[in-house]
Structures are given as structure tokens and as C-alpha cells.
Amino acid sequence: MQQLQNSSSSNQTESPVTAIQSWLVSQLSDVLSIDSSTIDVKQPLTRYGLDSIDAVTLVGDLEDWLDLELPSTLLWDYPTIEKASTYLVQEFDVSV
Amino acid sequence: MKELKQYQLAERLEQALGNPSDPKSRMSFHQTAQLDEAESFPEQEIDWLYNWQLQHYYIPEDCGGRFKSFEEFVAFVRVLSRRDLNIAIAFTTLFWSNLAWMAGTEAQKQTLAEAMKKEHVAMCLAYSERDHGSDLVGGSVTAQKVEGGYLLNGEKWPINRATISQFVFVLGRTDPAGGNRGLTLFMVDKRQLDPSQYYNLPKIKTLGIRAADMSGIGFNNCFIPESVRLGEEGQGLEFALEGFQITRSLCAAFAQGATDTALRTTLNFALSRRLYNKTVVEMPHARRTLANAFIDILTCDCVNIGAARGFHVAPEQFSVWSAVDKYFVPDTLERAVNDVSVVLGARFYMRDEHDWGVFQKMLRDNAIISMFDGSSVVNLHALILQRRQLAKKRARRQPKQIAAIQARLAQSFSLTQPLPTFVPQKLELFSRGADDVLQGLETMLEELGQLQAGGVAPDILNQLRSFGQIILEELDAQDALIAESAFEHGHDQSFESFELAKQYCRLHAATACLLMWLHNRQVLGDFFAQGEWLVLALHRLLAPLRASLKPMPPVYYEHAAQELLRLHAEDKLFSIVPFQLAKSSTQETHNHATAPELQLL
Numbered sequence: 001m002q003q004l005q006n007s008s009s010s011n012q013t014e015s016p017v018t019a020i021q022s023w024l025v026s027q028l029s030d031v032l033s034i035d036s037s038t039i040d041v042k043q044p045l046t047r048y049g050l051d052s053i054d055a056v057t058l059v060g061d062l063e064d065w066l067d068l069e070l071p072s073t074l075l076w077d078y079p080t081i082e083k084a085s086t087y088l089v090q091e092f093d094v095s096v
Numbered sequence: 097m098k099e100l101k102q103y104q105l106a107e108r109l110e111q112a113l114g115n116p117s118d119p120k121s122r123m124s125f126h127q128t129a130q131l132d133e134a135e136s137f138p139e140q141e142i143d144w145l146y147n148w149q150l151q152h153y154y155i156p157e158d159c160g161g162r163f164k165s166f167e168e169f170v171a172f173v174r175v176l177s178r179r180d181l182n183i184a185i186a187f188t189t190l191f192w193s194n195l196a197w198m199a200g201t202e203a204q205k206q207t208l209a210e211a212m213k214k215e216h217v218a219m220c221l222a223y224s225e226r227d228h229g230s231d232l233v234g235g236s237v238t239a240q241k242v243e244g245g246y247l248l249n250g251e252k253w254p255i256n257r258a259t260i261s262q263f264v265f266v267l268g269r270t271d272p273a274g275g276n277r278g279l280t281l282f283m284v285d286k287r288q289l290d291p292s293q294y295y296n297l298p299k300i301k302t303l304g305i306r307a308a309d310m311s312g313i314g315f316n317n318c319f320i321p322e323s324v325r326l327g328e329e330g331q332g333l334e335f336a337l338e339g340f341q342i343t344r345s346l347c348a349a350f351a352q353g354a355t356d357t358a359l360r361t362t363l364n365f366a367l368s369r370r371l372y373n374k375t376v377v378e379m380p381h382a383r384r385t386l387a388n389a390f391i392d393i394l395t396c397d398c399v400n401i402g403a404a405r406g407f408h409v410a411p412e413q414f415s416v417w418s419a420v421d422k423y424f425v426p427d428t429l430e431r432a433v434n435d436v437s438v439v440l441g442a443r444f445y446m447r448d449e450h451d452w453g454v455f456q457k458m459l460r461d462n463a464i465i466s467m468f469d470g471s472s473v474v475n476l477h478a479l480i481l482q483r484r485q486l487a488k489k490r491a492r493r494q495p496k497q498i499a500a501i502q503a504r505l506a507q508s509f510s511l512t513q514p515l516p517t518f519v520p521q522k523l524e525l526f527s528r529g530a531d532d533v534l535q536g537l538e539t540m541l542e543e544l545g546q547l548q549a550g551g552v553a554p555d556i557l558n559q560l561r562s563f564g565q566i567i568l569e570e571l572d573a574q575d576a577l578i579a580e581s582a583f584e585h586g587h588d589q590s591f592e593s594f595e596l597a598k599q600y601c602r603l604h605a606a607t608a609c610l611l612m613w614l615h616n617r618q619v620l621g622d623f624f625a626q627g628e629w630l631v632l633a634l635h636r637l638l639a640p641l642r643a644s645l646k647p648m649p650p651v652y653y654e655h656a657a658q659e660l661l662r663l664h665a666e667d668k669l670f671s672i673v674p675f676q677l678a679k680s681s682t683q684e685t686h687n688h689a690t691a692p693e694l695q696l697l
Contacts, residue, residue: 062529
């Protein structure tokens with residue numbers, strides 16, 4: 001079982017899905033220089049200007065953080081933060 | 097030099113075609129200049145290649161073909177390209193068949209393989225659109241699902257061989273909402289379409305490759321059966337990007353062939369032209385210019401042959417390796433051709449003087465190579481996006497991983513080692529931070545440090561070690577810079593990021609040269625083994641990064657110039673693997689080159 005030790009949130013009660021969502025929101029706001037409060041986890045990532053290759057690169061960052069090998073097209077197949085986070089928890093048994 | 101079987105096919109093709117300087121030869125410079133001037137598609141020449149069964153070497157063995165390795169492939173593409181890029185490029189659109197070998201069903205593979213072998217079909221790649229350039233996801237050609245198949249609508253342009261081909265690999269939007277999963281790839285046999293449902297766009301006038309069928313194709317409610325879909329709906333973008341990884345590396349071979357001819361025809365001139373009681377080749381500036389171009393060719397050989405072999409060994413890393421190869425080789429060789437133009441003087445610009453104006457033709461034709469299948473900017477951008485991952489992975493290497501890298505590098509760079517079968521399904525959209533060449537640098541430097549001076553002059557060895565250290569320092573400094581800097585996604589990358597990516601390519605190329613030398617000193621002959629060329633190659637690569645580097649001993653350049661003249665005189669390829677080219681039936685233009693122990697300049 002993967003432990004999210006480097007989560008940006010250290011809230012012990014935070015669910016894995018929320019932790020991944022927070023991390024993705026923080027990454028996206030960082031790399032795209034946008035205010036994290038404007039990111040809606042239910043909106044497609046492309047809406048924020050993340051193109052196909054960016055999405056693949058972000059999977060690389062996610063792999064680093066989770067120390068997991070993930071499908072490179074993960075964010076193509078689960079194109080919102082909410083969908084991607086749920087998928088990761090369900091498929092990879094990620095926990096906080 | 098040891099016999100390397102993977103070069104025999106190229107040698108056989110070369111001999112079958114004859115010397116292109118001989119106007120009576122097939123695909124001679126005289127004949128291909130006429131085709132180019134007339135802007136006529138080289139139909140008969142292409143037919144000859146089919147009858148020679150060269151297309152079998154584009155088809156994997158498990159599909160009934162004779163493709164063995166990309167190393168063999170790039171060698172024969174070079175043989176074609178040194179004659180004429182119109183022919184080489186028109187025939188080699190067959191490499192799009194890799195999309196079928198990668199993503200097709202057994203039935204689709206068999207259909208294509210049989211059509212290539214028996215019906216001599218050709219193919220084109222229909223991705224680009226007039227309004228969308230390299231933005232594939234933004235494409236507007238649609239493939240609407242209907243019963244039993246799809247209806248294609250829209251235009252693809254500019255497409256090489258859009259008109260004179262039987263198969264078209266077309267990318268269409270199957271999801272009206274678009275997105276990364278909105279595209280699907282189809283392998284369409286145009287002969288099975290209703291002719292009223294598609295049309296071709298007029299030939300486009302171009303600067304070079306004027307004989308090419310550069311045109312376009314449009315679809316108007318064009319029905320295609322479901323059986324021509326490659327993979328599943330929505331996999332098109334993935335296949336397109338992975339397919340590019342293959343063809344980008346192969347494109348470098350076009351530039352290598354063109355540069356051989358540009359240098360060879362310049363030598364023909366420099367050896368016979370007398371000015372001020374000397375031949376041009378005896379003049380120091382011309383001689384150094386020619387030697388430098390030769391060193392550039394050898395450098396590009398190390399990069400591209402290493403990459404061609406690496407496909408078989410580490411295909412999952414090719415989002416990085418092919419980007420380096422496709423940027424570095426055509427860019428370096430374009431500059432090399434431009435540099436030697438000064439030796440030819442005014443003749444470099446003339447379309448019907450000196451060797452049928454082949455220099456200016458190669459100059460024009462070669463200029464497209466760095467543009468197609470992803471321009472230099474596209475490739476550098478692909479590298480920039482992976483650069484931070486590369487630095488991270490390098491910082492985290494464990495001893496076990498380093499040993500595995502070392503083993504893979506030995507297989508990628510030792511030309512005598514057998515290669516595993518290429519498995520295109522192992523290609524990945526990103527390399528997960530892996531780049532064996534630069535991540536094996538330290539272990540390679542250890543090997544270099546342990547090398548005994550036997551067979552290599554101590555000065556050379558010391559110089560190589562010193563250059564190796566510089567590569568390491570530069571890479572460490574660049575990695576530190578990348579780790580500290582803010583990372584940008586998207587297409588807002590700074591000019592400086594592109595410059596850093598170019599530097600990464602230089603360091604990659606320098607390391608590839610060292611690897612090639614270390615692994616083949618016993619294989620590629622005395623000139624290769626002595627290593628002076630390698631010192632010069634590293635100096636050329638590193639000097640822009642280190643202004644303080646001292647000039648190299650003139651004798652190294654002189655020996656490189658003499659080797660170049662020897663290969664020219666013996667009609668051998670300018671290459672680290674200088675195989676025999678077809679000799680001229682009229683030796684007059686070559687006899688002078690048997691020359692001479694030339695004085696040290």
C-alpha cells in the first residue's frame with residue numbers, strides 16, 4: 001500500500017482522494033501560474049491550458065510523488081482532477 | 097576493419113545502383129537533376145527499388161519481411177539519400193508502415209505486408225492540416241461513426257505522397273468533444289474508396305525536393321469500413337506520437353546521405369581547382385573547413401547509429417533519444433553543408449555547373465529534414481518538458497540501475513553485439529526520466545580512466561579524460577540549474593529553456609561519441625581507434641560551452657583531412673563505418689585523389 005508521505009497536506013484525517021486532489025491542484029496552480037482557488041476538480045484539465053504532452057509530463061510528477069509506475073495516458077483517460085484521484089485510489093490502493 | 101553484416105545490404109544496394117557521378121548510372125546526379133528541374137515524380141526509379149525488393153526491408157520478419165535492425169535500415173537509407181532526396185524520401189514514406197506493425201491486428205499487418213511486397217503499394221501520413229500545423233489535437237478532420245464504419249470529412253495538407261500512394265494513414269476526430277482521446281487512426285486503402293468521396297489537392301511548389309508529390313487529400317462524406325481502424329477509438333494521438341519516435345530517428349539518415357554528397361562534390365572541386373599555384377584543398381582554410389565537416393559527420397554517426405541500435409535495446413526511452421537525434425543530426429549537418437559551401441565558391445549556387453549542380457540541390461533538399469516529422473522546435477520542446485524528470489532520475493540512480501544502464505549501453509553501442517528484435521509496443525510517451533546515454537556517463541568515464549594507453553597515445557587519452565570531465569561538470573551544472581528553476585508546462589517555454597535543451601543535446605552527442613569509440617576501438621579500423629577524430633569531435637561540441645578551451649593540435653586536423661581524402665579517393669562512405677561505395681566507371685575525376693601524402697598545414 002502506498003503512503004502519501006509527501007502530501008502537501010499533513011491533515012491526518014484527509015482521505016487519499018482528497019490528498020491527491022490537493023496535490024494535483026497545487027501542481028497545476030504552480031506550473032500554470034494560476035490561483036489554486038480557481039481550479040475546479042470537476043473540470044477537464046485542458047480547460048486550464050494543460051495540453052496532451054503536459055498531461056503526460058504531469059503523470060511523471062505524480063509517479064515521483066507516489067513512487068508508483070502509472071499509465072502515461074492516465075490524465076487523458078481520467079481528464080479531471082476528481083476522476084484521476086478516484087481512479088488512483090481505486091486501482092492502486094493508495095492511502096494516506 | 098571487421099566485417100559488419102548489418103552494412104552488407106547497403107553495400108549491395110550501392111553496387112546495384114552504381115556510382116551517381118557516372119551519368120549512365122541509375123539515379124545519377126545528372127538524371128536526378130533533370131527530374132528535379134522538371135518537378136517530375138521519380139516513378140521509374142521508385143519502381144526499380146520495388147523490383148529490387150527493397151520494400152521487404154521495411155517489413156518485420158514476423159510479418160513476412162526482411163527488416164532486421166534500424167542500424168541496417170539507416171545505412172541503406174543513407175545510400176539512397178546520397179543520390180537524391182526526392183527518391184529517398186518518396187520511397188521511405190514506407191516507414192509509416194511502422195504504425196501498422198505497432199498498432200495493427202494480425203490481419204491488418206498481413207494485408208499491408210502483402211500489398212507492399214506484391215502490389216508495390218506506397219503510403220502517406222495524413223496528420224497535418226492547413227490551419228493547425230503540428231497541433232494534432234486541434235485538427236478538424238472528423239471521422240463520424242456510422243453503421244459498419246466511419247464517414248471522413250475535411251482536408252489534410254501538406255502531405256508528402258498524398259496523391260501518388262495507395263494507402264493513407266489518416267488521423268480523424270471521432271469524439272466531437274475533441275480532447276486527447278478524441279482522435280482515431282485509420283489505415284485506409286484508397287483503392288477501396290468511392291472516388292467521388294475523396295479528392296487530392298494540387299502539388300505544392302517547394303524550395304527543395306521539387307520532384308516530390310507534396311500535396312494534400314480531402315474527404316467528403318467518405319465512407320471507410322471499421323476494419324481499417326488501427327487500435328481502438330481514441331488511441332490515435334498515442335499511436336501518432338509513438339510512431340513519430342521511430343520516424344524521427346530515421347529522418348536523420350536522409351541528412352547523413354545528403355551531407356556525404358555535399359562534401360564529396362566539394363572535394364571533387366577542391367582537389368582539381370588550382371588557384372595561386374595550389375589546389376584549393378591545399379589551402380589551410382579550405383582544408384580545415386573540409387576536415388571540420390568530416391568530423392561533424394562522424395559525430396552524427398555516433399549519435400544516429402547509437403540511436404538506431406538503441407531502439408532495439410531501450411525503446412521505452414525514445415521520447416528522449418529520438419528528440420535528441422532528430423534535433424541534433426539534421427541541425428548539425430545542415431550547418432556542415434552550409435559551412436563547406438564556401439570552399440565551392442560561386443559554384444555552390446549554380447544549378448547546372450560542377451557535378452550537375454548537385455551541391456545546391458542537396459543544400460535545398462536537405463533543408464526540409466530538420467522541419468518534417470516534428471521540427472527542431474517541436475523536438476526541443478519535447479525534451480524541455482522531460483528535462484526536470486531526467487535530472488531527478490539521474491540524481492536518484494542506484495548501483496543496480498547503473499549496472500543495468502552500463503549493460504544496455506554496451507549493447508546499444510557495440511556494433512558487433514547482436515540486437516534484440518525491435519518491439520514497437522514498448523515505446524512510451526515519456527521516458528520516466530531515463531536517458532541511458534547521459535545517465536551512464538560516470539561509469540563510462542570510469543572505463544575511460546581505467547583504459548591502458550596501449551594502442552592509444554597518452555596525449556589523446558588524457559585529452560579524452562579531460563573532455564569527459566567537462567561533459568560531467570556541464571551536465572551537473574545544468575541539472576542543478578533545472579532543479580532550482582521554476583518548471584513551465586505548455587508552450588510558454590522561454591528562449592533560455594530551448595538553449596539549455598540544445599546544450600543537453602550537445603552533451604548527449606559528446607557522450608555518444610565517447611561510447612561509440614570505447615565500444616568499437618577493435619572493430620572500426622586504425623583511424624577510428626587512434627582517437628584524434630574523437631578529440632576534435634569533443635572539442636567542436638564543447639567549445640561553445642567552454643570558451644576557455646585551447647585550440648587542438650593542427651596535426652589532428654591534418655590526419656582527419658588525410659583520412660577524408662583517402663575515403664574520397666577510394667570511394668568509401670564518409671562514416672565511422674566507411675563501407676565501399678560504387679566506383680566510377682570513368683575514373684578521371686577520382687584519380688587525383690589517390691594522392692598524396694599531403695603536407696602538414
